[in-house]
Structures are given as structure tokens and as C-alpha cells.
Amino acid sequence: MATHKILVIDDSRVIRNMVRDMLPKGNFEVLEAKDGVEGINTIYQQRPNLIMLDFLLPRMSGWEVFQEIQAKPELRAPLVLMSGRKEEVTEKIPEPFEYFEFVEKPFEQKELVEAIKSAMQKFRKWPQPIPAATATAAVAAGSADVAELTQKVEKMQAEIDQLKKQMGQLVAFIKQKLK
Template identity: 60%
Template sequence: MASNKILVIDDTTVVRIKVREMLPPGNFQVLEAKDGIEGLNLIRKEKLGLIMLDFLLPKMNGWDVYQEIQAQPELRKIPLVIMSGRKEEVVEKLPEPFQYFEFLGKPFDQKQLILAIKAAMAKAKLPREDDGTSASSNNEPSTQINPAATAAVNSSGEIEALNAKITKMQAEINGLKKQLTQVVSFIKQKVK
């Protein structure tokens, strides 16, 4: 069935095979692409039910593929899982929280894969803001959007995203402090 086609775009053969093996047998047709250009060609050619996109790819990187997908409304509707072993590179281009795709860190296990796919499917169903909705009545001042209000809303969203990042970073710092304390304790015991 066409809706069960999953495209795995990853330059690592092991990852493509791993995804294929972790999916429930018989339910999916897995298509594979080893670089961004090959992946984008399959995205345009096939009717896909899910795209799994590595962020670091040869020929055309995952960021460029992502932008091509987002530029076309019919492709934006396809559930998307972005994979990477370096989440910071994804967050640098696409700040958290990720609204329209799910992130899957490498390495991953079957449970993480299935959860990411389910989350991507749910996120793909969310309504999207249409960038062109307010441009239709520019002649009437009463219907124009106040730029200051728009900036405040954007700033508010940015502040929330930054606060979420700070909270996450603080948790990581606390985890690192705990690990450092354990290492120091271990070294002290060995020195005795």
C-alpha cells in the first residue's frame, strides 16, 4: 500500500538496514537513499507515508532537503523524522521545540524508533500557519497586523524557546556535575 512507504535517507548503510529491521514485518515498504539528492528525487517521485532524514548527508545535506520539503505544501504534509547523532547541529538550524517533525538521536533502539514515528505522524496532522493569509487586504488599515504586536508575539515565542533551552542545559549541567563528582570520588578512592 502506498501510504506505508517509508523513505530512509541516510548515508550509512547500517542505519538504513537497522531501520528496515526494526519496523514491524510486512507492514512497510522501505525505500532507501544514500544522499540528499537521491532522497529528494524519491520524495518527489513516490507517494510516501513517512520520511526519515539524516541531517548530515553528502551531495545535499539534510537541512537543504528539509527546506525543499517545507517549500512545497503537498510535501509538508508527509510525516518527518530527522535523525542525527549531533542534535546541536539540528537545533542550530531548527530551534526546539520541534513543531512539525520529530527528532531521533543516533544511536537509537526499536522503541525510540517507533515512538519517533508515532510522534511524527501526530505532528504531521497539526494545522500549520499559512504565511499568506494576512496579505490579501493591505489597503484597509483596520485589518493590518500591528508590527509591534507581531514582534511581541515572536519575542514571546523566542523567549519560551530560550527558557526551554536553558532548562534543558541546566539539567545537562547538573548531570555533568554529578558525573564529575563520581569521577573525583573514584579517583580519591584509587589514590588512597
């Protein structure tokens, strides 16, 4: 059974087959989607380890799929955007592409493999979300820290008030002796 899933989202069967044939043979399963809606549904259901996304798609564009992946970090995976017109991509997403890779169609096998390798490296740099349980624990710990600090501040304020009182008494005593 394949341990890695690669999702190819492209409206062209020729491109989907070409990508499948160009991928090095290995321990992975190639999933296919012919439009953005099918692609995003497959991402939700299958959680692929790599997404190859055409930018111009019917029903839901590659741009819209990309935005949904951006908005929901749990959907993220190494990403290779594909398009025959790079200017269409850079119009929406300015270069440099920090967290994903781009390959211009038509591409050769070497270009595809390099884009996948680069996408894997860039993905590691993508800021990962803080899990809700960790965030809740951090808030709880922060609340406990705030309560502890508040107590310390109150204690210090009482000590300061006591020192002011003592200082006032000392000044009064010194003034009385100087008369």
C-alpha cells in the same frame, strides 16, 4: 502490495538497514536513499507516507532537503529527523520541534517507534496549504461579495443624501414658522 511507503534517507547503509529491521512488520514498503539529492528525487517520485531524514548528508544536506519540504507543502509527510549530533539540528531549527520528530543516533527500536508515532501526531498539526482551485474560488467569491457590498453602500449613500436633503427642508420649514 504495500500501501504505505517509508523513505529512509541516510548515507550509512548500516543505519538504513538498521531502520528497516527495526520497523514493525506491516503493510509498507521501505524506500532508501543514500544522499539528499537521491532523497529529494525519491520524495518527488514516490510521495512517501513517512520520511526518515539524516541531517548530515552528502551532495544535498538533510537541512536542504528539510527546507525544500518546508517550501513545497505537497512534498510534506510525517518526518523524523535523525542525527548523531542534536546540536547540529537545533543550530538550524530551534526546539521545540512542532511539526516533526527528532531521534538521536544511535537509537533503539522503542525510540524509533515512539519517534514515528510522535511524527505522525505532529504532522496532523502542520498547517495544510489551501489548494489553488479553492483559493481561486474564494477570491472569486470574495470579488462577488465586494461587488455586492459596493452596490449596497452606493444605495445607502443615496438614501443618506436624500435624508440630508429632507432634513434641510424640514429645518428651513421650521425656521420659517418660527419667525
